[in-house]
Amino acid sequence: MREHMYKSPWKSVVRLSATKQALRHESQSHPSHISQIPDFSKYSPTKSISELAPYVSPTLCAYPLQSKYLNQQHYYQNQNILEKHYLIKKPHPVSLSQLAQYFDDSTTLTKQKIVNSGNFVQQELVTRIAHKIHLLQTLPFNVVNNFHFSQVYESYYNIFERFRRYPTIKTMDDNAKFVEFLRGILSDFNSLNLPHLIMGALECKILDLYPPEKMDQIISSLLRARISRRLIVEEHLSITSNYLSGKKENTLVLGDIFQECSAIEFVLGAKAMCENFIRDMYFEGIKLPEFHVDGNLDLKFYFLPLHLKYLLGEILRNSYEATMKEYIRLGLEKPEPITVTIISNEQSFMFRVSDRAGGIPHDEKTIWSFGKSKELANQSLDNFHKLPGLQTISLYDYMYDKRKGGPAIHPYKFTSLEPISASNLPKGIHNFEKPLLGLLERSSRYKLGIGLAMCKVYAEYWNGDLTVHSINGYGTDTVLKLGNLMYHTDKLQLDKV
Ligand SMILES: Nc1ncnc2c1ncn2[C@@H]1O[C@H](COP(=O)(O)OP(=O)(O)OP(=O)(O)O)[C@@H](O)[C@H]1O
Numbered sequence: 423m424r425e426h427m428y429k430s431p432w433k434s435v436v437r438l439s440a441t442k443q444a445l446r447h448e449s450q451s452h453p454s455h456i457s458q459i460p461d462f463s464k465y466s467p468t469k470s471i472s473e474l475a476p477y478v479s480p481t482l483c484a485y486p487l488q489s490k491y492l493n494q495q496h497y498y499q500n501q502n503i504l505e506k507h508y509l510i511k512k513p514h515p516v517s518l519s520q521l522a523q524y525f526d527d528s529t530t531l532t533k534q535k536i537v538n539s540g541n542f543v544q545q546e547l548v549t550r551i552a553h554k555i556h557l558l559q560t561l562p563f564n565v566v567n568n569f570h571f572s573q574v575y576e577s578y579y580n581i582f583e584r585f586r587r588y589p590t591i592k593t594m595d596d597n598a599k600f601v602e603f604l605r606g607i608l609s610d611f612n613s614l615n616l617p618h619l620i621m622g623a624l625e626c627k628i629l630d631l632y633p634p635e636k637m638d639q640i641i642s643s644l645l646r647a648r649i650s651r652r653l654i655v656e657e658h659l660s661i662t663s664n665y666l667s668g669k670k671e672n673t674l675v676l677g678d679i680f681q682e683c684s685a686i687e688f689v690l691g692a693k694a695m696c697e698n699f700i701r702d703m704y705f706e707g708i709k710l711p712e713f714h715v716d717g718n719l720d721l722k723f724y725f726l727p728l729h730l731k732y733l734l735g736e737i738l739r740n741s742y743e744a745t746m747k748e749y750i751r752l753g754l755e756k757p758e759p760i761t762v763t764i765i766s767n768e769q770s771f772m773f774r775v776s777d778r779a780g781g782i783p784h785d786e787k788t789i790w791s792f793g794k795s796k797e798l799a800n801q802s803l804d805n806f807h808k809l810p811g812l813q814t815i816s817l818y819d820y821m822y823d824k825r826k827g828g829p830a831i832h833p834y835k836f837t838s839l840e841p842i843s844a845s846n847l848p849k850g851i852h853n854f855e856k857p858l859l860g861l862l863e864r865s866s867r868y869k870l871g872i873g874l875a876m877c878k879v880y881a882e883y884w885n886g887d888l889t890v891h892s893i894n895g896y897g898t899d900t901v902l903k904l905g906n907l908m909y910h911t912d913k914l915q916l917d918k919v
């Protein structure tokens with residue numbers, strides 16, 4: 423038991439929790455030597471660990487050297503603060519219209535509503551993040567001690583501590599400070615959580631640390647919770663911004679985060695982006711597939727623009743990449759065409775992307791996984807390390823630098839650390855989910871193997887789904903369905919903690 427407490431604060435907590443027995447059994451089925459240095463030759467037989475992950479040395483012991491939250495004292499903190507005070511609270515399921523209007527029927531924004539909204543965000547975020555910290559704590563230690571997961575853990579705990587200590591908001595001045603605080607949280611090293619989560623899952627797959635199906639469930643649940651948290655925060659920033667700019671009526675029901683999107687414009691935007699990727703990958707004058715759009719060309723609907731851009735971008739990208747590969751492989755005169763059909767009814771919208779690129783060469787089960795096969799996970803991980811800004815920076819570098827008087831190193835190319843004032847309050851459309859946009863804009867050279875898995879999480883989040891229908895030797899229909907948010911505004915959307 424002593425050994426437990428010294429080496430694994432997380433396991434110690436698990437020991438106290440109801441789910442403990444099942445998890446202990448699970449962690450025992452894997453070698454779980456927490457202070458053992460992992461065998462990094464498993465990651466890549468050809469590359470040394472210093473080449474693959476030059477930053478990793480601080481995390482090679484049970485407690486990372488500069489860590490604030492992974493240390494012996496933390497056991498006490500877990501038991502007395504997290505468990506006793508926060509895990510007993512349940513997150514509030516909220517609907518989109520509740521979020522925008524703050525629990526009354528009028529769409530008018532008042533000071534009181536802004537202040538209430540601020541306090542709601544503060545309390546809700548503490549509770550939600552506490553539950554996710556707990557989820558990470560219930561994983562075997564050698565999973566969470568993985569470099570990437572421990573970055574996420576640190577980041578979550580850091581958010582938890584900062585929100586937990588935040589004083590009650592009483593006035594608009596308090597709220598202005600809170601908005602600065604929120605903006606800081608959205609744009610500092612927390613933006614790295616998305617790639618770190620996925621890289622952690624890939625490493626676990628390669629090292630056989632955790633059952634892949636369970637890992638997929640955990641990643642999906644963390645991603646869904648992440649969408650909800652960011653939505654709650656962004657909505658508050660957005661209504662504050664509206665109020666301060668004199669717009670007292672929240673006419674769009676959902677603030678400025680959700681915009682009216684023209685389906686065809688987004689489809690054509692995704693097409694243009696894919697064509698650029700293809701030219702970049704091959705050469706400027708390469709023949710491109712003919713592109714057709716049919717169905718409801720006039721469709722306009724309210725949605726999160728960046729989510730729609732991401733979803734269509736990833737799906738079309740798969741079709742373009744496969745079509746070009748087939749074109750070259752078979753030596754065809756020109757690439758086969760790609761057709762997008764837009765379909766809608768009162769409750770949902772559908773985009774069917776049809777290509778003739780020979781079908782999907784994987785089985786139905788693995789294409790939805792974040793790890794796919796070990797070999798593919800290896801390639802994906804390798805490519806993640808090539809993404810700009812990710813290969814050398816760890817949370818510890820960032821924190822360390824900050825102590826020296828400010829972050830000289832930019833933690834991620836997608837983040838923004840410019841000074842905050844009421845006049846440059848972010849509008850949701852520009853700010854929401856920058857890390858996601860960063861993923862979308864990666865070069866086609868860096869295949870991450872996660873496009874479909876990610877899109878499924880996002881589509882399902884918005885009451886839709888993503889399916890593929892592949893006919894071997896012919897082609898693929900990828901069908902994206904999204905719920906009509908205006909139809910579902912009273913649905914308890916943000917219950918996906
Ligand atoms: N329309 C398609 N036609 C043929 N194969 C496809 C199609 N869509 C997906 N695939 C196959 O499924 C695999 C998984 O797709 P997914 O988008 O999840 O990852 P990826 O494209 O390999 O990597 P990335 O993360 O860069 O998107 C692809 O590598 C490809 O082999």
Ligand SMILES: [Mg+2]
Pocket residue numbers: 736739740872873874
């Ligand atoms: Mg893809």
